[in-house]
Amino acid sequence: EAEVAQSPRYKITEKSQAVAFWCDPISGHATLYWYRQILGQGPELLVQFQDESVVDDSQLPKDRFSAERLKGVDSTLKIQPAELGDSAMYLCASSDFVTGELFFGEGSRLTVL
């Protein structure tokens, strides 16, 4: 069964360092999402791509976060510099064009010390 791939699964970094997460969506899914989930809360959207274009990045803290999907397939989410409050699970998802059903990867858990 096709899956959304994410790496790394776990990342520990010190504040002020740079960190990057990678996501490869299900083949053929044109829409890709990055969500952030703080412990005890539901996931919140950071950025949505349609192919290589950003559809919605209104909740992305652009002073330190950036996201790209250069060839419209895999995507990278970067944080520079990391802050203590960035400790969270970063979830990538892709959606089926016909139904809009979202499928999530295993997530990347970030701890900032």
Add this chain to the structure above:
Amino acid sequence: GIQVEQSPPDLILQEGANSTLRCNFSDSVNNLQWFHQNPWGQLINLFYIPSGTKQNGRLSATTVATERYSLLYISSSQTTDSGVYFCALSSGSARQLTFGSGTQLTVLP
């Protein structure tokens, strides 16, 4: 934006019991999904159910779009059902999901 409210926030059951989780929403939806978040943090798709009723083994779900709620039923619960259950939905032209705050289910042996 659309509001999503899940209840109850916490639920503790004995193994073998049945349960009903509720999701209320504030606007018409074009996508509604239920997820189970496992202990490792992955969101597992349970149902894609913007309307109607579906069943998958011990789990079933019903969405009554006109009354703006969805229900997730778990029958004969098992300890492996423990975790957080999320309702998530989208409305209008937006395709991204808005999540509720989840129901933390604990099934005791």
